[in-house]
Amino acid sequence: MDGSYLTTLSGASVGDVDRAVASARATFDDGRWSRMAPAGRKKILHKIADRIEAEAVALAVLGVRDNGTEFNMALKAEPGSAAGTFRYYAEALDKVGGEIAPTAPDVLGLVHKAPVGVVGAIVPWNFPLMIGAWKLAPALAMGNSVVLKPAETASLSLLRLAQICADCGLPDGVLNVVTGSGAETGAALSMHMDVDVLTFTGSGGTGRRLLEASARSNLKRCYLELGGKSPNIVFADAPDLAKAAKVSAAGIFRNSGQVCVAGSRLLVQSDIHDEFVAMLQAEAQALRVGDPLDLNTQIGAVNSEDQLARNLSFMDTVGPEGGRIVTGGTRILAGTGGTYMAPTIVADVTRDATLFQQEVFGPVLSVTKFDTEEEALSLANATDFGLAAGVWTANLGRAHRMVAGIRTGVVHVNTYGGADNTVPLGGVGQSGNGHDKSLHALDKYVDLKTAWIQL
Structure with a gap:
């Protein structure tokens, strides 16, 4: 916010991670949580939710700082x-049951859903409490023990959450938090021979290292959400261009663009291109960037100096690759000591350009023109990523064709963002595998065990 130090955290060593995993394993094996009746787990998870709500303002301020x-x-x-x-x-956990297989009459085939054991969860810095809950809640609901590693630049709200869990009756040792760097603490967790499942949200480079660690250790299952370069496609028949511009601006600039599903590639049909870019420019320039604790602020700070420098480095590619900065592209409010970047729009971006292909994870929107529906679909699928997308059109048939044709885990139609816990979030391609949210997330944290019983 102002460049000053807030606090310091301990960096967990390999030995610390060993102790955390041993604690998780011991509590799993002794059954204090894994064999607790579903009604008991449900009651504790509801208490945790109540306490989070009661401390919402304090938790939000802690995260903002x-x-x-x-x-x-x-x-x-x-x-x-x-x-x-x-x-x-909490409400879902006692609705998850096994199966009775349709076998011969002299055999009883049962399919049990058993907790996997010890879950390692590595959480990013952009929304640590939200994404941490996406990992923790379903893993705990199924009776697992967890070792959680927050991002080294955003650990405080998750440390507080761990205390809340303990205060609400989660048995000691079921949730263990290790703070520290990815290079040491995260690597130790990923290599650990007694971690059964690893769930991660973050960069593709780190995701690859986690898969390598799994192969070198105990072949633990890895579920990876690795970001995206999500296309937001505006057709000339969009029902409300003003709304599309306002929502599209929020879809890339909120949280300074530090959102996995951010609509960072705008594809605009030629007939409305100039008009829509002008509307979007007006939206971007009207956004109030500043102190994130000021209630009038609409866009807060970039997470760190390193991230800001990375964001700005993409601006060096614009001119040489034929792009044009419409607005932004610079650091602002430097006198505050904080890390702020102006909402940035870059037009005339080609499909081979760096800004079209690589995730910035900052408040930078690339704009590319298209003529036909077929071209829009080709452009949408022209990256290695496949996390989210948006489509703006009044044509119901076109909307369904685009939903079917775009290779992503989520497609928004005439909106962008806002999907709740009832639907899964996950990607295809280099956006990863597995799903957070919805009942499908529970699949990551259970093993299927067959009982074949001769009658």
């Missing part, structure tokens, strides 16, 4: 979302 998200967004997206997630899985 950690990572710079604008307060109004943080309040809803962090404690608001986390409480809802714990409550959703």
